[in-house]
Amino acid sequence: MPGTELFGAEERKEVNDVMESGVLFRYNHDALRNGHWKSREFEKALADWNGVQYAHACTSGSTAVAIAMASCGIGAGDEVIVPPFTYIATVEGALLAGALPIFAEIDETLCLSADTIRKALTPNTKAVVLVHMCGSMANLDEIVALCEEKNLVLIEDTAQALGGSYKGKALGSIGKMGCFSFDFFKIITCGEGGAVITNDEALYNNAHQFADHGHDHIGDNRGMEGHPIVGFNYRIGELNAAIGVAQMRKLPYIISQQKKHKKAMQASLAKFPQITFRQIPDAEGDASTFLDFFLPDEATAKKAVQALKDAGVPAITGVQYWWENNYHYIRNWEHIREMKTAAKLLIQTVTPPQDYKTLQLPQSDAIISRLISLVVKVAWTEEQLQDLCAKMEKAMQTL
Numbered sequence: 001m002p003g004t005e006l007f008g009a010e011e012r013k014e015v016n017d018v019m020e021s022g023v024l025f026r027y028n029h030d031a032l033r034n035g036h037w038k039s040r041e042f043e044k045a046l047a048d049w050n051g052v053q054y055a056h057a058c059t060s061g062s063t064a065v066a067i068a069m070a071s072c073g074i075g076a077g078d079e080v081i082v083p084p085f086t087y088i089a090t091v092e093g094a095l096l097a098g099a100l101p102i103f104a105e106i107d108e109t110l111c112l113s114a115d116t117i118r119k120a121l122t123p124n125t126k127a128v129v130l131v132h133m134c135g136s137m138a139n140l141d142e143i144v145a146l147c148e149e150k151n152l153v154l155i156e157d158t159a160q161a162l163g164g165s166y167k168g169k170a171l172g173s174i175g176k177m178g179c180f181s182f183d184f185f186k187i188i189t190c191g192e193g194g195a196v197i198t199n200d201e202a203l204y205n206n207a208h209q210f211a212d213h214g215h216d217h218i219g220d221n222r223g224m225e226g227h228p229i230v231g232f233n234y235r236i237g238e239l240n241a242a243i244g245v246a247q248m249r250k251l252p253y254i255i256s257q258q259k260k261h262k263k264a265m266q267a268s269l270a271k272f273p274q275i276t277f278r279q280i281p282d283a284e285g286d287a288s289t290f291l292d293f294f295l296p297d298e299a300t301a302k303k304a305v306q307a308l309k310d311a312g313v314p315a316i317t318g319v320q321y322w323w324e325n326n327y328h329y330i331r332n333w334e335h336i337r338e339m340k341t342a343a344k345l346l347i348q349t350v351t352p353p354q355d356y357k358t359l360q361l362p363q364s365d366a367i368i369s370r371l372i373s374l375v376v377k378v379a380w381t382e383e384q385l386q387d388l389c390a391k392m393e394k395a396m397q398t399l
Ligand SMILES: Cc1ncc(COP(=O)(O)O)c(C=O)c1O
Pocket: 059, 060, 061, 062, 063, 065, 086, 087, 089, 090, 131, 157, 158, 159, 160, 181, 182, 183, 193, 194
């Protein structure tokens, strides 16, 4: 949880600016706000960092996915390719938009690939939501080329990969729209928050309007603004944005610390021939939030998780075995497989493109069942890092 590791006076100062003016709302009230426009400032910092023209902040990474889907024109009945390894929000975003998810396999980048997307295509596929899992990226050149060839909208769910890049371009800036999350567990946090980014002015206009009941945000009388489209309320508040403003300034430090720490951790595990590492298409662009590695088979992976526990690694950092996680891999998504919903969704009124109950994803199973991810923290001292490496090595020696 890098962002939260560095909470301090900077975040408090930004929040106090808002508290002192009392304007918690992101729009209007110009005279009262003492010149503080935290949401706008946060958006400018995000756009600049990611090298794009537009950023629009919202309430969460989940609502960022919803905004991206709507802004890119993906809705009722549209088929959308999604990965089975993500946080469940990616899939929910498609379902709640009325779209029909199609699960494609991942490869050892831990993301979708052009090959697996191609195999899942149907004549009705409209979009791909590509998730850059655990701080690193997919093989983007091939995926972008396929999306261009097949006229598919590419949305990047970059919730876990702020600060990552591919061949010099920020992750999230390569498709039509990128989505970010700033929840409590992310690279930087607003407590709760999210954002979409794009270089397309029309998509940006869709985004800020959709995220605020269709308001066109022209003029200074909110009640008299135009409403070109139907929207909803996904507005970020000034208090959350204020935290984001302070956290964005810390992002370069966060990324550089993560890179340094991950390198040391990887050097430790590289001593063990049975361990292999996740494929990273552009190592320079790895945000390095996790060290992801594979054991030869599921049984050894389970043994390794236990050995890491026995060696005391979880007291220093998070040990994720996603195969047994209820929210990040499809194996345990029985609510999706059986489409248990509070109220009827569009997908329940049509024949879905896949039978989720019986869907098999053997390639993804073979990858996720062998995968362990260790959280890379920012604020470790050299001593703590060495202690961690020693404990990891001790654990691996027992396999
Ligand atoms: C890949 C991915 N997409 C979307 C989200 C949703 O973000 P939030 O928790 O801010 O709604 C997350 C959060 O974990 C995520 O990891």
